[in-house]
Amino acid sequence: MSRTQISDFLVDEVTEHVYIRETYGKTLVELGREYPNIVVLDADLTVSTKTNLFGKEFPNRFFTMGVSEQDMMGTAAGFALSGKIPFASTFAIFATGRAWEHVRQSIVFPKLNVKIVATHAGVTVGEDGATHQALEDIALMRVLPNMTVIVPADAVETEKVIRTIVNHKGPTYVRLARAKFPTIFKKSYEFEIGKARVLREGKHVTIFAVGIMVCEALEASKILEREGISACVVNVSTVKPIDVETIVKAASSTGAVVTAEDHNIIGGLGGAIAEVLGENYPTLMKRIGMNDRFGTSGDGLQLLEYFGLKARNIVQAAHELLEFNSQKKSVVL
Amino acid sequence: MHERTKNVDILKEIARRVRIDLLKALHRAKSGHTGGSLSSVEILVSLYFSELRHNPKNPRWGDRDRFVLSKGHGVPALYSVLAHAGYFAREELMSLRKPGSRLQGHPEYDLEIGIEATTGSLGHGLSAANGMALAARMDGKDIRIYALLSDGELQEGASWEAITTSSYRKLDNLCAIVDRNRFQNDGAMKDIKDIEPVPDKWRAFGWEVETLPDGHDFPSILSAFEKARQTKGKPFVIIANTIKGKGVSIFENQGKYHGVAPTDDELKVALNELGEAA
Incomplete structure (x- = not known):
């Protein structure tokens, strides 16, 4: 061959392994500086999802919702109805499973501009075990009309995805994971x-x-x-x-x-x-x-x-x- | 902005007409929630004709107050109120629950007709209202957010997640109203799963609570809204004791009219009682 x-987008050899959720957190901080309308909500997993980075820099636009995923999704809907760009983050199993009906009724059906960025999808969650490994989230999100479902492959793509969805109007689900991902793409x-x-x-x-x-x-x-x-x-x-x-x-x-x-x-x-x-x-x-x-x-x-x-x-x-x-x-x- | 009034006679007359129109719409639709629509009428009329700053001619006005009907099944009453307030023609009420109609069986977000949020599944609306209240505070907007819940809805755990958020965030620009008619789909709440004492529970969750012995009495509803506006540092809830099916003797306190529309004969009785020829 x-x-x-x-x-041309592929690196010649994988040399880096990166937590893509950390890429998410850092990108969110950068976007926060550019977009005053971004608000971030999290359901008691801010250190794991890395939304804590946004929280440190923009405490007034950061909302800790506690262990209340359904309420988080509904509140995000309210923010979107008021012209904000809410990012709602937690583990994928809770974002898509626990809160599914709130996502469906309050966010996706009325086509609200809410970005659900969930981490800890898939078996690479690891030691926490099956209860915390979302293996159904793509199915649960893609069955919803109006929904956009994105699964980045590495840190480079994660950054591009997060930057892209800010300007994409409508409900969006981004699936991230816990483990370090090999970086396969060049910056280009x-x-x-x-x-x-x-x-x-x-x-x-x-x-x-x-x-x-x-x-x-x-x-x-x-x-x-x-x-x-x-x-x-x-x-x-x-x-x-x-x-x-x-x-x-x-x-x-x-x-x-x-x-x-x-x-x-x-x-x-x-x-x-x-x-x-x-x-x-x-x-x-x-x-x-x-x-x-x-x-x-x-x-x-x-x-x-x-x-x-x-x-x-x-x-x-x-x-x-x-x-x-x-x-x-x-x-x- | 829409003209507002505190004239009780005018409000009562509007309520009478709102009842007539919502019953005609339900009858035409041949399905829908009669009891819980009738119990909310005075609350909704008070909101749209006395309390809310809104403009039916400019439904996207950025500085309008917001209303979320968390008990979405009661939407025939809201549609009727919105039509009477001038959001759309009263004739459109007859399209209730028809394919493609803007007046769906449960409310769907559509600012053109004054619907601020999609609801119908219970336990959702207060969260959305919280988001609106937080956004308004962030933007330094002097607007108020209102949400109407049912008492049956308080059986949803998610309601209490939202109730906790409102008080933790000290949302004093938010006013919740509970239409406490004491019935749910399957019958009287005390026979299904009692959630009393409702006022104590809200108080324990950090809210300022005002209980209205008669949730159909305009002066007390209006003065409760006044109190809500003056309360600072915490959210305010009005627990309005209402009568399911209020205004039509054959529907009042009859659990079976929770989710059924009036028959031909029942509509005749209702219209007669409401002073309208069938």
Whole structure:
């Protein structure tokens, strides 16, 4: 594979690992200086979500809501109704699970300009265990009409996402995680809401990924390349509105699809891609993710290993697809 | 700004007409919440014709006072009041609960018709009102925020999250009203899950509390609003003892009219009692 088929946005080699929630907190402070209308609400997790950084600099625009996620979402709605740009943060399980109906009724149905930026999504939460590992949040948020759902893949994309959504009018959910994410993008990376990015062209299999799994997908593509298999890798950071055109094009260029996410394979990225392809370009696919199960305690990154969310699991899925496709062809012949 | 009055005779006459129109609308819709609409009429008329600074001709006026109907199921009464105040034509009330109508079964945010927030699921409205009150304070705006809750709604845990926020944040630009008609969907609250003593609970949560023995008496509603405006350093709640189905004898204190519309015969009785030929 020639170098020209690899996106210029990718770093040559991963050297940095960054807490993307810290990137969120720092970006929020910078935006706070530019936008006096930003207010930030948090439900007793300010140190973990890093909204405390905003709170230190802008105490009058920072609202600790206590352990009251439903009230936080409703209050954020009230701020938005008064022309503010509220950012509401807590862990993903509480933002999307505990407060779901408040998000639906008070924020998303009336299309209010509330930014829900949740951290600690997925199994990389680690030791806190299954109760705190949101594996359903993408599904819960993308099922809502009017909602925009974004899952950044690294710190660079996180900063671009947070800066972009400030100027995007309407309800938005951003999914962040607890663990350090490898930085895969150069500073020149461009994020656009609704645009999936092809990070690598390929001929044999297409891997759609979100979040920390984009790095695993890239890793998988390198392993496959050594085996003579050319893999296309797409970062679908906007899960909603989903980029149908890019997805169909990428799938049709190979005829085999693997999805990769730190989320239940039901209703998340895998579900979203299956919906797009089922209606536009039926393609054999395998979904790598949490296979309809809850998580467990353990080291966050090791849990990716434990649950089969690593590059080699993507490689394995690609092999299975290619084998199936070749058998299918031989039957036809 | 909308002209305001403290003339009780005028307010009573408006309330009578508001009742007539909301009952006609419910009857036409063949569904909706009759009892809890009728119990709120005097509170809503007091707000829109005496208390709120608002302008039906300029519903987006930035310095208007805000009203959130947290008990969203009572919206037929609010629609009727808004129509009488001039937000839209009274004829539109007949589109209640129809597909595509601006007057949906529960209120949907639409400033053009004077609806400040989407409600209907209980336990949501006071949080939104808190957000509005905090924003107004941040902006140094001398405006007031009002929220009308039902007593049944106080069974929602989220209500108490919001009640706590209002007092912790010392939102003295906020006034809540509880339409305490003592009924909920399934019957009398004391038979379902009693939440008394309501005034003591609000007081314990840090609010200034005014209990009205008769939540249909205009002078006492108006003087409670006056007290609310003068109270500093804490939010103010008016616990208004009301009668579910107020104004029509066959509906009064009848739990079964919580969520049903008047039949043809019932509408005739109602209109007759309200002095309107059917």
